[in-house]
Amino acid sequence: MPDPLSWCAGELDRLERQGLRRHPASLSSPQGPEVVIEGKRVLQLCSNDYLGLAADPRLREAAAGASLRWGAGAGASRLVSGTTDLHRSLERALARHKGREDAVLFSSGYLANVGTIAALVGKEDAVFSDELNHASIIDGCRLSGARVVVYRHADPADLQRCLAAVGARRRLVVTDTVFSMEGDRAPLGEIAEVCGRLGAMLMVDDAHATGLLAPAGPGAGIVMSTLSKALGSSGGFVAGSGDLVEWLRNRARTYVFDTAPGPAAVAAAAEGLRIVAAEPERARRVLAAARDLADSLGSLGYTVRAPAAAIVPVLVGEGSEAMALSARLLEAGVFVPAIRPPSVPHGTARLRVTVTAAHTEEHLARAVDAFASARPTTRPASVRPRPARSRSGIDPRIRRSGGVFVTGTGTGVGKTVVAAALARTLSAAGLVTAALKPIQTGAVEGADDLGFIRVAGGLPAARCLAPYTLEQPLAPSVAARMEGWQIDPDRILAAFRSLRRGSDAVVVEGSGGLLVPVDESMDMAGLAAALSLPVLVVAHPGLGTLNETALTVEAATRRGLDVIGVVLSRFPAVPGLAEATNPGEIERMTGVALVGVVPEVRGLDVDRSEVPPAFDAAPWLAPGLGGRFDRAGFLRAVSRTGELV
Numbered sequence: 001m002p003d004p005l006s007w008c009a010g011e012l013d014r015l016e017r018q019g020l021r022r023h024p025a026s027l028s029s030p031q032g033p034e035v036v037i038e039g040k041r042v043l044q045l046c047s048n049d050y051l052g053l054a055a056d057p058r059l060r061e062a063a064a065g066a067s068l069r070w071g072a073g074a075g076a077s078r079l080v081s082g083t084t085d086l087h088r089s090l091e092r093a094l095a096r097h098k099g100r101e102d103a104v105l106f107s108s109g110y111l112a113n114v115g116t117i118a119a120l121v122g123k124e125d126a127v128f129s130d131e132l133n134h135a136s137i138i139d140g141c142r143l144s145g146a147r148v149v150v151y152r153h154a155d156p157a158d159l160q161r162c163l164a165a166v167g168a169r170r171r172l173v174v175t176d177t178v179f180s181m182e183g184d185r186a187p188l189g190e191i192a193e194v195c196g197r198l199g200a201m202l203m204v205d206d207a208h209a210t211g212l213l214a215p216a217g218p219g220a221g222i223v224m225s226t227l228s229k230a231l232g233s234s235g236g237f238v239a240g241s242g243d244l245v246e247w248l249r250n251r252a253r254t255y256v257f258d259t260a261p262g263p264a265a266v267a268a269a270a271e272g273l274r275i276v277a278a279e280p281e282r283a284r285r286v287l288a289a290a291r292d293l294a295d296s297l298g299s300l301g302y303t304v305r306a307p308a309a310a311i312v313p314v315l316v317g318e319g320s321e322a323m324a325l326s327a328r329l330l331e332a333g334v335f336v337p338a339i340r341p342p343s344v345p346h347g348t349a350r351l352r353v354t355v356t357a358a359h360t361e362e363h364l365a366r367a368v369d370a371f372a373s374a375r376p377t378t379r380p381a382s383v384r385p386r387p388a389r390s391r392s393g394i395d396p397r398i399r400r401s402g403g404v405f406v407t408g409t410g411t412g413v414g415k416t417v418v419a420a421a422l423a424r425t426l427s428a429a430g431l432v433t434a435a436l437k438p439i440q441t442g443a444v445e446g447a448d449d450l451g452f453i454r455v456a457g458g459l460p461a462a463r464c465l466a467p468y469t470l471e472q473p474l475a476p477s478v479a480a481r482m483e484g485w486q487i488d489p490d491r492i493l494a495a496f497r498s499l500r501r502g503s504d505a506v507v508v509e510g511s512g513g514l515l516v517p518v519d520e521s522m523d524m525a526g527l528a529a530a531l532s533l534p535v536l537v538v539a540h541p542g543l544g545t546l547n548e549t550a551l552t553v554e555a556a557t558r559r560g561l562d563v564i565g566v567v568l569s570r571f572p573a574v575p576g577l578a579e580a581t582n583p584g585e586i587e588r589m590t591g592v593a594l595v596g597v598v599p600e601v602r603g604l605d606v607d608r609s610e611v612p613p614a615f616d617a618a619p620w621l622a623p624g625l626g627g628r629f630d631r632a633g634f635l636r637a638v639s640r641t642g643e644l645v
């Protein structure tokens with residue numbers, strides 16, 4: 001019998017070949033500003049031990065004393081083998097520190113997030129999560145079974161749009177306070193205001209803020225954090241009202257079914273918390289050092305994000321470049337590993353530099369010197385290879401949101417051809433592109449839009465998904481009702497997220513026009529909002545299009561959607577008076593740019609997935625969409641035609 005676990009070796013080989021296999025560095029020293037890796041003492045710039053307490057003698061003594069007094073392990077879940085004064089007194093101190101009524105300990109921050117989210121929301125509920133939240137929040141959202149709506153990073157307006165579009169029994173908004181890979185801070189005041197106004201619960205993850213920044217205001221009813229970072233120990237906790245904490249003690253499975261954190265960890269965290277209050281200069285020093293280091297690295301030419309706390313992300317781009325920079329730094333005596341996808345989005349690999357209170361001026365000067373010597377050597381401009389197409393020329397809204405929602409002024413306007421053309425131009429511009437047709441209708445007549453997008457867009461089948469295929473050529477909600485289906489927007493969101501994980505841009509083709517219903521509670525505009533995507537409006541060029549396009553753009557804007565532009569489809573080779581004057585008029589009426597014109601193409605057949613042999617969509621779409629469409633030239637040319645007609 002072959003070993004049923006033999007697949008592990010194969011998968012590990014694959015990870016190794018893709019450069020994605022992880023190997024932790026082997027340390028032979030405690031945590032600190034300097035560590036010993038394979039016999040070499042190096043400067044460490046990657047620990048979350050922000051206040052330099054993990055190896056502080058006072059924490060070590062507290063841990064040792066608790067072990068001697070209480071033993072090495074907690075024995076079982078506190079609900080089973082009882083709780084100690086040690087645990088309760090840390091919980092009370094944490095509650096005071098966060099300005100809340102009570103707090104509950106977990107064995108880690110990860111378990112605190114997973115257990116709390118799943119205890120607060122379930123199948124009938126919805127959870128709204130910032131797109132850059134920590135993995136433990138993402139896992140908690142998934143495990144809860146609630147509908148998950150991902151809103152744009154640190155964007156209260158987008159959160160508001162999502163809350164307005166999605167109703168549920170209970171609604172929970174979750175956000176990191178300081179984002180672990182970006183180092184920036186959520187606008188908690190505005191987020192709390194939106195939640196308060198729209199009646200949603202708000203949970204903040206203070207993992208990278210505790211000990212450094214003031215606790216969140218009362219608008220956040222649920223404050224989660226960890227003992228494992230600034231507090232120098234390990235474990236997690238949630239602080240809030242007495243009722244919330246009591247609910248978690250009864251219903252958070254990662255509390256109920258998990259052995260309590262051990263006495264040593266609890267006592268060390270209590271000492272860490274005492275030092276946070278007694279020595280506020282530690283936090284001040286870290287915050288100032290992080291800002292100084294960011295300035296210094298910025299002036300060396302690195303792309304550095306401004307730090308809100310102790311995390312200074314140095315953006316590199318490709319994973320291999322980040323790995324190479326990290327290797328050069330290690331050579332220069334500085335330990336800071338590369339962070340690559342899937343931990344961060346594709347094309348944004350980085351070094352996540354962190355500063356701690358244990359770093360001296362001398363350490364930081366050494367860090368800057370090492371970064372100066374590790375800078376990539378730039379070749380003279382004449383020999384620098386030009387990228388095939390500049391990914392940076394792509395509309396930043398597409399890069400940021402990870403896709404585009406292609407909608408239309410109505411059905412049959414040519415969305416599928418535009419979606420395929422877009423998939424093709426984005427791929428050609430160097431973006432890993434995927435396609436999603438959330439709901440295919442009219443299958444009885446052989447409609448297969450995704451098939452055409454795949455063929456004409458040149459996408460691999462693995463990056464094309466159509467979660468629902470309905471027989472009747474009707475609005476999705478109507479066709480679904482007739483066929484006994486219930487469309488679950490969660491399934492569409494899950495398909496989108498799975499495509500997005502492996503790609504830079506997902507081209508989503510809606511069904512019909514913008515206000516066509518997906519189900520009883522959501523229309524295409526709501527779906528685009530739930531996916532946090534900007535929209536591209538496809539319109540026909542002839543008589544009637546002015547009113548239809550203006551209505552569509554107005555509805556999209558009113559629903560808070562970002563309209564990238566209008567694409568005219570099936571533009572005739574010989575335009576009549578309407579076609580010649582409509583492009584300019586559409587721009588004037590809607591204030592939205594014409595970002596593409598697709599001509600009638602011989603040999604192109606959506607129904608049969610046929611594409612002419614030398615198919616090139618680049619002349620049809622604007623540079624922001626990966627093409628070469630010359631908007632000004634086109635408008636000049638058609639207006640001349642208009643004068644001639």
Ligand SMILES: Cc1ncc(COP(=O)(O)O)c(C=O)c1O
Nearest residue numbers: 108109110134180207226228235
């Ligand atoms: C934002 C955030 N939340 C939660 C956690 C999990 O905390 P812990 O390491 O205590 O499990 C981490 C880091 O690990 C984090 O960065």
